[in-house]
Amino acid sequence: MRILVAEDDMTTRVMLESLLKKWGYDPVVVSDGEEAWKVLSGEEAPYLAVIDWLMPGLEGTEICRLVRERNRMNGKYQYIVLLTVQSEKEDVIRGLEAGADDYVVKPFDSQELRMRLSVAKRILELQEKLAFFANHDQLTKLLNRHALFERLSGEMARSDRERTSLSLGLLDLDHFKRVNDTYGHLAGDRVLRFIAKILCRELRPYDVVGRYGGEEFVMILPGASLQEGYRILDRIRERIGDRPLKLDDDQVELTVSMGLAEYRQGMTMDGLIALADEALYRAKDAGRDKVSF
Template identity: 30%
Template structure:
């Protein structure tokens, strides 16, 4: 019931009586319910509310029926992103298979027993939750909750091909927390974890709205700046570096001053992710050799804003 309070459900049915009945069943279990009176209205509602988790749609509707609605929805969202349950009072026994073939997660024949309706809804959402948890385990860093190395590499192998085809730009930054081993040695690994978590939060706050943040191992993080050249990425990274330098990280053992060294490189059309990351690593090496707490453009001179 606690989970249900944050779950938005869209009910698409041209019958007001049917919509209100299904709404009442869902609200008994504390779901947030939105209504649509046909398939077109349902599509518009989904576009306006991308956080809808479950669509319950009738088969017979004007303008766009349940099949047409599901087909259009599945062009944008997979079964893992949005669950769909089809409903119909039609006596056609093939409807169940056709609904699922067209992209529904489940189907329920009207009229239905209330308990069966609740079971189908909860089972569908439980399956969606399980898929989400499996995806998170495979793609998110277990400690900081940013993307992990695997996700980043898989994503950017695809992105680099598209960027090369469209002659776009991309900069990649490799960030390493300065003297992180000393934090672990002085305060313990639990405090080191607190520093990593807070550092990742600050990276996400600064960059994740438009760019991709990932932890690739230990105290090393990477940020992909799709659409930015190396000079623009450098400006953002140096601003982050300065903010980090003057804002200590609060931990269970007190505030700790943290700085970061960064190498940044720009994508060349004949590179893969490994090669681009290796060039950023050259910039990171230069940053450390220059005394740390600096942003260096790969194969260029160390640069720092004073």
């Protein structure tokens, strides 16, 4: 894990860097508050930081306030441990009120610092998991419905701004109820994960895919016209049909029906989804195992 060390005293800075490397961290070391804020506000900022309270430029408490304000806007969280010689209760409270998560009094005990950083690491890892599952479907690990709508809204705005094509695909597993009724719901879960893997493999790196609900999936295709979107979806349909899945002792052939709609400037999100949904029902009415638009 990358960790920022902001300390103006060279001896302490070198010691911290050495200890952190020994404990398995990847330290980014700076010597004043301005440099610390530059690192913490960058695009690839560390999520963990050890910051001296008293430094040239910005003090540690000022950095904490800036970080918390920025985190409120971008939805991220960075864990900050303040290093301080100020051990009075009022000073500690002031540091925590500024936004520090923890503090260590100088001269610090290396084992105490190590344990406090271990706690910070566990909290950050838990937060990362919570953030992941807030936006992803637990079964397939694809984006969930809420996250899909956010991404679709962003892609529609970009299409308007850059005058680029955008297509939306809906996929529905044909006769999925039969799979659940014949082989059980655990087998049905295997089928959904199987479809999710094929979608991730066959879509372009910048396409967006998620689980819409039940056995339905959504594919957001930036830059794809109706014709290009059709080619992408029909290739996926063929790949799924070419790969039977073994359930119990049977090789089960799977097919999917898909609907495709192209975004036009001024459309609402509901309107675009409704068009793709209408196309999906046309595919089903036409005998399934088809892409309609």
